[in-house]
Every structure is written in structure tokens, then in C-alpha cells.
Amino acid sequence: QVQLQESGPGLVKPFQTLSLTCTVSGGSISSDDSYWNWIRQAPGRGLEWIGYISNSGKTYYNPSLESRLSISLLTSENKFSLNLKYVTVTDTAVYYCARGAHNTSPYNPLNPWGQGTLVTVSS
Amino acid sequence: DIVMTQSPDSLAVPLGERAIINCKSSQSVFYSSNDKDYLAWYQQKPGQPPKLLIYWASTRESGVPDRFTGSGSGTDFTLTINYLQPEDVAVYYCHQYYSFPFTFGPGTTVDIK
Numbered sequence: 252q253v254q255l256q257e258s259g260p261g262l263v264k265p266f267q268t269l270s271l272t273c274t275v276s277g278g279s280i281s282s283d284d285s286y287w288n289w290i291r292q293a294p295g296r297g298l299e300w301i302g303y304i305s306n307s308g309k310t311y312y313n314p315s316l317e318s319r320l321s322i323s324l325l326t327s328e329n330k331f332s333l334n335l336k337y338v339t340v341t342d343t344a345v346y347y348c349a350r351g352a353h354n355t356s357p358y359n360p361l362n363p364w365g366q367g368t369l370v371t372v373s374s
Numbered sequence: 375d376i377v378m379t380q381s382p383d384s385l386a387v388p389l390g391e392r393a394i395i396n397c398k399s400s401q402s403v404f405y406s407s408n409d410k411d412y413l414a415w416y417q418q419k420p421g422q423p424p425k426l427l428i429y430w431a432s433t434r435e436s437g438v439p440d441r442f443t444g445s446g447s448g449t450d451f452t453l454t455i456n457y458l459q460p461e462d463v464a465v466y467y468c469h470q471y472y473s474f475p476f477t478f479g480p481g482t483t484v485d486i487k
Contacts, residue, residue, distance in 0.1 A: 288476075298424065298467060300476035313474035313475040345447055359415050362435065364423035 253278035255348045255365035262371050263342075269335040269370055273348030280329050281306050286351030287331045288361055289322060291344040299344075303357055304331055311357065334372070340370045345369050376400050376470050380479035386487040393455040395482045397468035402448045405472065415444055415453045417464045418481075424467060428453065431454035460486060 259271035273287070273366055282288065288300035302312035304322045315368045320336040335342060349361035377400040387393045403412045411431035416424035427436045428444035431451055441456040455462055463486060468479040 298469075298481045300478070311474050315475070344391040349423075352426065352429065357474075358412060360429040360469065360471055361424075361476075362426040362428055366426075367423050 252351060253363060255343045255350065255363060257348050257368040259346075259368060259370070261369060262373060263338055264374055265372055266337050268343060269333070269338045269372070271333045271346055271368065271370070272330050273332070273365060275329045275331075275350075280324065281326055282354055284356065285355040286323075286357045286359065288323075288349045288351065289333045290347045290349060290361065292347070292367070293341075293344045296344075301333065301346075301366060303351070305339060305357065340352075340372050343370065343372045363370055371373075375475055376403065376473060378468055378470055378476050378477050378479035380466075380468060380482050382482060383480075384483035384485065386485045387408050387431075387455075387458045388487045389460065390457050393458050393462070394457075395453040395466050396483070397451040397453070397479050399449045399470050399472075402429075403470045403472035404448050411451070413444075413446070413471055414450050414469045414471065415442075416467045416469060418442075418467065419464045427466075437454075455484065458484070458486070476481050 254276045256274045262267045285306045286303050288303040304310045319336040323332050349364040351359040353359045354364040383397045389483045413431040415428040419422045432444045442453045445452050465481045465483050466483050
């Protein structure tokens, strides 16, 4: 059973880079046609899909974040990462990683999810 | 982007009664070539990540109680919770995975009356 766990700094200063890692256990990040997503949820707010990376390294980013965003595979460590540049207070959120539920295409619901990690942007 | 709306924002239902949540997408999420609606429902409890309940609009995820039922097609969808239980108190989100960027509804809070 695949499990995901986010990790990274809980506090980032404005205009710096937010960097998070998602560790995958119970399965391989290199599984054929697997898709690995990032989603965030601002305090008391709804869910915003950030982007995905496939097992082959193909990415798709939310256009609202694309200019600041990078998602990468760390295949040897069975992890994937998120880097978001030039953060502001509006980037304060719980960040989740999640897998595309079925290894067929990127067009799938998200399951399972990591527990999430709160990142606060503040000086 | 496909905009997802939900109604009501919140509802309180007596234990054992039925809760009905509506979700509407700004464009159809039905893909005719495989006859599927690319619509999922999640349950989120405080301090927890969202949990997948329903996908393809009406397919229950493994382990989800059968009192949770998804229905609808095209742009209009419903999540029905029959015989509401205390553990069903949560926020429920609909989610379209028909096109990128994926989008979610704003959530509906379900509580016990």
C-alpha cells in the first residue's frame, strides 16, 4: 500500500524559495504511467491543485503558479520535490502530495494523499 | 479553467437522516469516448488530508461505506450520505479531473443537528 509523506521547512521568508519533498513508500515512484501531484490548502480555504510530475519526468503546472514553480523526481530516493520561488504571504498553506489513483493517465482522481505540511511565509 | 461550485455551503442533518450535497461544473466533465464523468468526491476531517470517496462520479472507493452514493453526469452531480453517522461530520469537496488545471469545489460542511 503506497504511502506519501511531505517534509520541508515550516517557515519561509518572503521572496525566498519554498522547497518541499514527498517521500513515497510501499511502491515505486518509477511505476509505469504513475503521476505524482502537489496540492495546497490555504488556512480555512479550499483546495488548489499545483501540478504533477509523471514517472518519466513529464510535468504539468497550474498556469497560476507556472512562472515560479518547479517539480522534480528524485528517483534514486523514491521521492519527488516542489520548489516555489518568490513566495509571498498568499503562499502560506498546507501542502499535500498525492498520487494519481490509477496508473493509466494523468486524468485520474488523487489517492492516496500525504498528511500534509504547513508552510508559513513570514519575515 | 473549469469552475466547480457546491451547494449548500453547509448543512446540519439529524443522526440517521440523509444529507445531500450538490456540485456543478462550469463545463461538462463527461468524456464520450469512454462514457465516463471525470468527477470525484472527497471527505476531509479537521487536521487530516482529503480522503477519496467516489470517482467516475458514482464509483465508490474500496472501503467506503455504501451509505455514500454519487450520482449525476455532465455538469450536475450529487453526493448523498444516507443514515448520517457521527463519523461523517466533515467537509466534502467535489473535484474535476477532466482537464488541467484540476479544480475543486469550495467545500460543503456537514454537521449533526
